[in-house]
Amino acid sequence: MKAKVSNLTSLLLTIVDNRGKTVPISESGFPLIATNCIKHSSIYPTSENVRYVDDKTKKNWFRAHPKPNDIIFVNRGTPGRVCLVPDPVPFCVAQDMMGFRCDPEKIDFQYLFAVLRSDYIQKKIENFHVGLVIPHFKKGDLDNITIPRLASREEELAVGEIYLTLSKKIELNNCLNAQLEAMAKTLYDYWFVQFDFPFDFAQGKPAATGKPYKSSGGKMVYNPELKREIPEGWSVKNLNNCVDTILDHRGKTPKKLAGEWCNDSDGIIAISAKNIKNGKLVNLDSANKVNNELFNKWMPDKLIEGDILMTSEAPAGEFYFILGETKYCMSQRVFAIRANLSVIFPSVLYFELSKGNGLSQILSSLSGSTVFGIRQDVLREIKVLVPEIYLQELFNNILLPQLRKIEVIDQETKCLAEIRDWLLPMLMNGQVTVK
Known part of the structure; x- marks a missing residue:
C-alpha cells in the first residue's frame, strides 16, 4: 500500500x-x-x-x-x-x-x-x-x-515529542559542558594568566585556601623570553624540554604500509586534522578506519591518556586532550604531544598550548605558501610557562575531574544523537511504532 x-x-x-x-x-x-x-x-x-x-x-x-x-x-x-x-x-x-x-x-x-x-x-x-x-x-x-x-495524529504527536525530548536533553548536555569548559578556562586564566593562584604567604607555597598571589603582593620577576613578569619560582622552557615525545605520523598512508582503509564497523578510527575542532573530536562517523593489523604497523607507539592531539595544518592550532578512549590511529596533519611528567602535568600543558602563551606563538609561527602549518622542529621551540609543580598538582586535582565529566557528557550526547537520528526514520516509515 x-x-x-x-x-x-x-x-x-x-x-x-x-x-x-x-x-x-x-x-x-x-x-x-x-x-x-x-x-x-x-x-x-x-x-x-x-x-x-x-x-x-x-x-x-x-x-x-x-x-x-x-x-x-x-x-x-x-x-x-x-x-x-x-x-x-x-x-x-x-x-x-x-x-x-x-x-x-x-x-x-x-x-x-x-x-x-x-x-x-x-x-x-x-x-x-x-x-x-x-x-x-x-x-x-x-x-x-x-x-x-502516520496512521494517526496521536502517533505523529508522540514522534514529535520523542524527537524534541531527545533534542532538549542533547542541548542541556551541550549547555552543561559549555559551563564546565568556561569554568575550566576561567580557573586557568585566574591562576596562570592573571597569576592570582591561591598562595599561603606564611608557608611560602601554593595552598588551596591561600590568598590570590599577585593581587596580594606576591613577588614577580621579569622574564626576557616572554617579555613580561611571571611569579618568582616559575620557569620558561622550550616545549622540547617539556615533552617525552611528539608522535608524528604525517605522510603515512595505507598503501605505503601495504594495507587499505577498512570499512568494518569495528575498525579503528584514523584521526586527521578535520576531526579536531574546538577541543572535541568531530565527524568521526565519516572518518577513515584501519584494521588491527594495519593499526599495529601504523602506530607502534600507541596513544595514552593525557596525550594532546594538535592539528599541524589546514587548520593548525586545534587541540584535543585524550581521556577515556585512546585507541585511535593518527592520520594526516596531526601531532600527539606527550608531557614529561617530571616537568609539567598534561592538563597544564594542554591549557598552556591551547589557551595560553603557547597558542599565540603557534599561530604566529605558521608558514606556507598556500596551506599554512607548523613544522615539528618549530613546534619544539615554542616557549612554555612552567609553574611550580605543587601548584600544577593543585590545578590538576581540580581540573581533571571536570575534564572527565565533560568527556562522559560528550559521549552521552553522541549516543543520544545517534539514537534520535536512527529512530526518527524508523518512526516515520512505520518500522517502529509508539504505543
Whole structure:
C-alpha cells in the first residue's frame, strides 16, 4: 500500500515571508537574526552576530512576525535548515528565511519540525537547490515537498515529542559542558594568566585556601623570553624540554604500509586534522578506519591518556586532550604531544598550548605558501610557562575531574544523537511504532 503523504504547504496556516527588501538596521533595539543563527545543533535559533532594528521598524517595516512554535526555514545559503521559534519570541526575521505556521487541525508543529530535520526531507530539499555560488531554495518549490504521515495524529504527536525530548536533553548536555569548559578556562586564566593562584604567604607555597598571589603582593620577576613578569619560582622552557615525545605520523598512508582503509564497523578510527575542532573530536562517523593489523604497523607507539592531539595544518592550532578512549590511529596533519611528567602535568600543558602563551606563538609561527602549518622542529621551540609543580598538582586535582565529566557528557550526547537520528526514520516509515 502506498504510504500516505501531505503536501507541505497544505499543512500550513501561513508563511511568514519578509524577503525582498533590505531592513533598516540600528545600533540597538530588537534583535534581527540571520541564517547563521539557524543550526541543526540547536532547537531554537542561536544569537550569533545579530543585528538590531528600532521599535518603529519592528512595528511598521515587517509584513509579519513569527509566533511561538513557528518553524524558521532557511531558503538561501544553507537551504532547508530549520529551527523552532521560542516563547516569548526574542527576535525578528527578515532576509533569506521564512516562517512556517502549522495548521493545528492538520499537523502538530513538533512532528513537522522533526520530519523537516530528517535526512529524508533534507535530501529532497537539496534536490531543489538552485544557484552555483550561493545555493537557494525557491518558495514555489515548497509545493513539491511532501510530508510522510502516520496512521494517526496521536502517533505523529508522540514522534514529535520523542524527537524534541531527545533534542532538549542533547542541548542541556551541550549547555552543561559549555559551563564546565568556561569554568575550566576561567580557573586557568585566574591562576596562570592573571597569576592570582591561591598562595599561603606564611608557608611560602601554593595552598588551596591561600590568598590570590599577585593581587596580594606576591613577588614577580621579569622574564626576557616572554617579555613580561611571571611569579618568582616559575620557569620558561622550550616545549622540547617539556615533552617525552611528539608522535608524528604525517605522510603515512595505507598503501605505503601495504594495507587499505577498512570499512568494518569495528575498525579503528584514523584521526586527521578535520576531526579536531574546538577541543572535541568531530565527524568521526565519516572518518577513515584501519584494521588491527594495519593499526599495529601504523602506530607502534600507541596513544595514552593525557596525550594532546594538535592539528599541524589546514587548520593548525586545534587541540584535543585524550581521556577515556585512546585507541585511535593518527592520520594526516596531526601531532600527539606527550608531557614529561617530571616537568609539567598534561592538563597544564594542554591549557598552556591551547589557551595560553603557547597558542599565540603557534599561530604566529605558521608558514606556507598556500596551506599554512607548523613544522615539528618549530613546534619544539615554542616557549612554555612552567609553574611550580605543587601548584600544577593543585590545578590538576581540580581540573581533571571536570575534564572527565565533560568527556562522559560528550559521549552521552553522541549516543543520544545517534539514537534520535536512527529512530526518527524508523518512526516515520512505520518500522517502529509508539504505543
